[in-house]
Amino acid sequence: MAKDDNGAEHVTAADSPGAQLATSAASTAVVTRDSLVNPGFPPHRPRITDLDHKEERKAERTVYTLFYVSIVGSVFAIAAYMAFPIVAEDPGSVRLNNLFIGLGLTLALMAIGIGAVHWGKALMSDHEGVDERHPVRGTEPVRARAVEIFQQANEESGFGRRTLIRNSLIGALVVFPLPAVVLFRGLGPMDQDPVALLHETMWKKGVRLTMDPSGTPIKAADVTLGSSFHVIPEGLSEMGHGRLEEKAKAAVLLIRMDPNDLTEQEDRKSWSYDGIVAYSKICTHVGCPVALYEQQTHHLLCPCHQSQFDVENHCKVIFGPAKRALPQLPIAVDAEGYLIAQSDFTEPVGPSFWERA
Amino acid sequence: MTTLTTRDTADDQSVGAKKSGGFTASAANYIDERTSISGAVKELGRKIFPDHWSFLLGEVALYSFVIILLSGSFLTFFYQASMAEVVYEGSYAPLKGIPMSVAMSSTMDISFDIRGGLLMRQVHHWAALLFVAAIGLHMLRIYFTGAFRKPRELNWVIGFILFILAMAEGFTGYSLPDDLLSGNGLRIIDGLIKGIPVVGTWVSFLLFGGEFPGTDIVGRLYSLHILLLPAIIVALIAMHLLFIVVHKHTQYPAAGHTNENVVGYPVLPVYAAKAGGFFFIVFGVVMLIASLFTINPIWNYGPYDPSPVSAGTQPDWYIGFADGAMRLIPTGWEFVWLNHTYSLNILVVLVVVGLFIVTVMVYPFIEAWITGDKREHHVLDRPRNAPTRTAIGAAGVTFYASLWAAASSDIMATHFHLTMEGVIHTLQVTTLLGPFLAFFITKRVCLALQKKDREIVLHGYESGRIVRLPGGEFVEVHQPVDEYERWKLVSYSDFKPLMLRPNAQGKIGAAEKVRAGLSRWFFEDRITPVTQTELSRAHGDHPAEITEK
Numbered sequence: 001m002a003k004d005d006n007g008a009e010h011v012t013a014a015d016s017p018g019a020q021l022a023t024s025a026a027s028t029a030v031v032t033r034d035s036l037v038n039p040g041f042p043p044h045r046p047r048i049t050d051l052d053h054k055e056e057r058k059a060e061r062t063v064y065t066l067f068y069v070s071i072v073g074s075v076f077a078i079a080a081y082m083a084f085p086i087v088a089e090d091p092g093s094v095r096l097n098n099l100f101i102g103l104g105l106t107l108a109l110m111a112i113g114i115g116a117v118h119w120g121k122a123l124m125s126d127h128e129g130v131d132e133r134h135p136v137r138g139t140e141p142v143r144a145r146a147v148e149i150f151q152q153a154n155e156e157s158g159f160g161r162r163t164l165i166r167n168s169l170i171g172a173l174v175v176f177p178l179p180a181v182v183l184f185r186g187l188g189p190m191d192q193d194p195v196a197l198l199h200e201t202m203w204k205k206g207v208r209l210t211m212d213p214s215g216t217p218i219k220a221a222d223v224t225l226g227s228s229f230h231v232i233p234e235g236l237s238e239m240g241h242g243r244l245e246e247k248a249k250a251a252v253l254l255i256r257m258d259p260n261d262l263t264e265q266e267d268r269k270s271w272s273y274d275g276i277v278a279y280s281k282i283c284t285h286v287g288c289p290v291a292l293y294e295q296q297t298h299h300l301l302c303p304c305h306q307s308q309f310d311v312e313n314h315c316k317v318i319f320g321p322a323k324r325a326l327p328q329l330p331i332a333v334d335a336e337g338y339l340i341a342q343s344d345f346t347e348p349v350g351p352s353f354w355e356r357a
Numbered sequence: 358m359t360t361l362t363t364r365d366t367a368d369d370q371s372v373g374a375k376k377s378g379g380f381t382a383s384a385a386n387y388i389d390e391r392t393s394i395s396g397a398v399k400e401l402g403r404k405i406f407p408d409h410w411s412f413l414l415g416e417v418a419l420y421s422f423v424i425i426l427l428s429g430s431f432l433t434f435f436y437q438a439s440m441a442e443v444v445y446e447g448s449y450a451p452l453k454g455i456p457m458s459v460a461m462s463s464t465m466d467i468s469f470d471i472r473g474g475l476l477m478r479q480v481h482h483w484a485a486l487l488f489v490a491a492i493g494l495h496m497l498r499i500y501f502t503g504a505f506r507k508p509r510e511l512n513w514v515i516g517f518i519l520f521i522l523a524m525a526e527g528f529t530g531y532s533l534p535d536d537l538l539s540g541n542g543l544r545i546i547d548g549l550i551k552g553i554p555v556v557g558t559w560v561s562f563l564l565f566g567g568e569f570p571g572t573d574i575v576g577r578l579y580s581l582h583i584l585l586l587p588a589i590i591v592a593l594i595a596m597h598l599l600f601i602v603v604h605k606h607t608q609y610p611a612a613g614h615t616n617e618n619v620v621g622y623p624v625l626p627v628y629a630a631k632a633g634g635f636f637f638i639v640f641g642v643v644m645l646i647a648s649l650f651t652i653n654p655i656w657n658y659g660p661y662d663p664s665p666v667s668a669g670t671q672p673d674w675y676i677g678f679a680d681g682a683m684r685l686i687p688t689g690w691e692f693v694w695l696n697h698t699y700s701l702n703i704l705v706v707l708v709v710v711g712l713f714i715v716t717v718m719v720y721p722f723i724e725a726w727i728t729g730d731k732r733e734h735h736v737l738d739r740p741r742n743a744p745t746r747t748a749i750g751a752a753g754v755t756f757y758a759s760l761w762a763a764a765s766s767d768i769m770a771t772h773f774h775l776t777m778e779g780v781i782h783t784l785q786v787t788t789l790l791g792p793f794l795a796f797f798i799t800k801r802v803c804l805a806l807q808k809k810d811r812e813i814v815l816h817g818y819e820s821g822r823i824v825r826l827p828g829g830e831f832v833e834v835h836q837p838v839d840e841y842e843r844w845k846l847v848s849y850s851d852f853k854p855l856m857l858r859p860n861a862q863g864k865i866g867a868a869e870k871v872r873a874g875l876s877r878w879f880f881e882d883r884i885t886p887v888t889q890t891e892l893s894r895a896h897g898d899h900p901a902e903i904t905e906k
Contacts, residue, residue: 029850035889036892038613124626306781351552352552
């Protein structure tokens with residue numbers, strides 16, 4: 001039996017968990033004087049490896065065999081690294097490389113683990129030890145000495161007495177991290193106004209609607225009834241810098257429906273062209289692309305949080321956590337028959353933000 | 358070996374080393390003379406750790422963290438956290454010639470051009486999933502056995518912070534490949550942040566270095582992921598383990614176990630063999646999963662683009678509860694007031710999820726305040742012996758599970774041919790009512806189990822033997838449990854509802870009234886442990902038992 005010999009005073013207490021230490025007046029714990037008594041440890045039961053020498057030998061063999069197996073596993077992993085190289089443009093070779101190195105390492109690791117645990121359980125002494133516990137709080141003399149040290153330090157430094165020094169120090173310590181906070185202003189760009197940027201996209205009068213990602217302009221005649229196109233503004237696909245940022249605002253879904261199915265507001269009648277409507281693809285909830293179009297019901301579904309928008313009805317929200325309809329892009333047709341934007345969106349696209357309204 | 362004799366401290370190591378002589382002894386002596394390590398061996402070498410399967414959950418968490426560090430270090434040698442655009446020219450044919458970020462391209466190279474690279478990526482990802490899962494289960498074990506009680510409240514808080522940091526590590530790591538799925542995850546984070554009143558827009562611009570997605574975020578998350586967060590985690594794990602040494606491990610109620618002892622196996626050799634071996638087993642299991650099962654196949658998703666997204670997207674499991682909460686908000690929770698937009702569909706999620714996890718963090722202090730119990734507790738509660746606590750836990754688990762299930766609402770709808778609306782409405786109901794139902798059922802089950810325990814202690818267990826008495830009556834013989842088993846059933850803390858008493862001014866404060874109410878809610882239908890008197894009286898009632906014995 002292991003014994004803890006830290007030397008702190010031993011607190012004696014009854015075995016009942018209710019009987020320890022003084023319960024404060026505020027405590028609702030019930031201390032029963034009549035509780036049953038802890039019977040102490042049950043008799044120790046020897047294991048089969050303690051009783052049978054043959055079993056002990058067997059366990060010993062198992063343990064060292066496992067450790068040898070581990071060596072085999074490690075060697076196998078190294079061999080697999082060489083035997084299963086990755087061949088360019090052959091995903092199957094990646095799979096074999098992954099599988100065989102992995103299996104070798106699995107064997108190497110598992111065999112060590114199982115061997116060590118088996119050694120511990122079957123062969124090492126299984127007599128439980130007992131450590132005594134002591135209250136976590138320091139003993140009274142130690143606590144008294146700690147208080148004394150603080151008092152002495154206070155005395156010698158004058159921390160409590162020289163209040164001007166103390167308070168100015170506290171002040172200095174509070175203020176000195178502030179420059180670090182200010183430095184983080186550099187995380188964001190200095191020369192941009194977020195609110196203005198969020199209010200505008202690449203769309204403006206006369207910009208052609210083009211296919212995502214090829215950038216091919218779309219003729220109104222090519223948009224057949226019931227079809228839908230993923231659309232980006234002309235020029236976006238050739239952009240180098242800032243392409244994704246612009247795309248994250250300007251992505252549009254183009255849908256052609258039977259004009260009779262469209263319920264259009266008076267002031268927006270001119271925004272569509274012969275049943276072709278264009279709506280922002282960026283969800284008004286948290287900005288996922290609303291990419292799933294149900295042709296039968298004319299509903300758009302956001303795959304992230306399942307907001308649904310009704311294309312027949314200016315993409316009003318019919319289900320899900322989004323509140324606002326998808327912004328509509330006013331479109332028209334130019335002289336060559338290509339679809340163009342009449343203007344930018346008339347409201348900010350994408351998720352709501354504080355300064356949006 | 359003459360140097361050894363100059364040290365007269367009779368510590369185990371130098372004595373042992375002296376006997377074996379030779380190299381081991383001189384090496385041990387060399388190190389001890391420079392580090393005084395024999396003192397540490399003396400203190401810790403035979404320290405006792407109790408054995409129970411549920412104590413392994415925390416070990417799994419620790420070991421998976423070590424696995425994450427090992428595999429992650431390997432990955433850092435190949436991964437490049439840059440969002441500069443390159444054209445992919447690696448081995449994976451379907452993506453050849455497609456522009457993508459250097460981050461994505463280097464992750465593709467790890468997967469398809471570096472031998473064992475995919476394996477390490479998968480080990481890293483699977484171990485990360487296991488890490489968070491093990492922490493979660495470990496926390497449930499701590500909660501349901503009352504191991505968070507004095508003196509371990511602060512260690513509960515440290516563990517809680519580790520849980521949050523583990524999720525943060527998971528999310529930052531998930532975003533690093535800069536693939537379509539992770540980019541969508543960041544898009545959602547951006548949308549969430551923008552929905553925060555007053556500061557949201559600016560915080561989003563600071564985080565992303567301008568407009569979403571920008572070219573900064575991956576590099577920034579990388580710094581967090583491999584430097585700042587792991588450093589904090591390592592420091593907190595060290596504190597967490599130090600506290601375990603200071604407090605000594607808790608133990609389950611059993612014969613011989615008291616609040617003043619700890620019963621188990623010494624570190625050297627048994628615990629070291631078992632715990633050390635267990636590390637290799639956990640590592641081996643993760644390795645096996647990583648060799649056989651694909652995780653996060655970014656080559657199927659492609660590089661991030663704000664426009665496409667596939668149906669059935671799922672976050673990593675531990676983010677599910679937050680994502681699910683967002684899906685459960687009904688339509689239309691947003692309004693404009695005084696020319697500013699209030700996004701309740703986002704704020705309510707942040708507040709409710711925030712309150713939920715803060716409640717988890719402060720629960721030990723709430724319970725301690727209600728019971729007013731200032732004693733140290735080292736013997737664990739069996740969950741049934743704290744019925745209200747267990748029921749609260751079950752309610753919390755139900756709430757979490759409902760949110761978590763909601764993150765798969767679309768998958769459930771398509772797999773089981775249900776309507777999206779039906780799934781969401783059902784989960785809205787289970788989120789709101791499920792916890793109450795779970796609370797009620799769990800509490801009743803606990804009380805019933807306690808009553809059953811009482812009955813077993815007082816009248817023995819049903820032996821299955823039917824005996825016909827001389828009078829023709831049939832009775833089933835009840836066998837009494839032995840004293841060791843009995844102790845397990847009767848040794849638990851008992852509390853009664855708080856009796857309100859006026860203070861010195863003759864007043865009853867509002868806080869005390871609240872406390873009394875909560876205390877009544879906790880303890881009014883308590884089942885007390887069997888006392889000596891009850892036991893002897895019960896034996897007197899059942900002469901048949903005694904004769905059968």
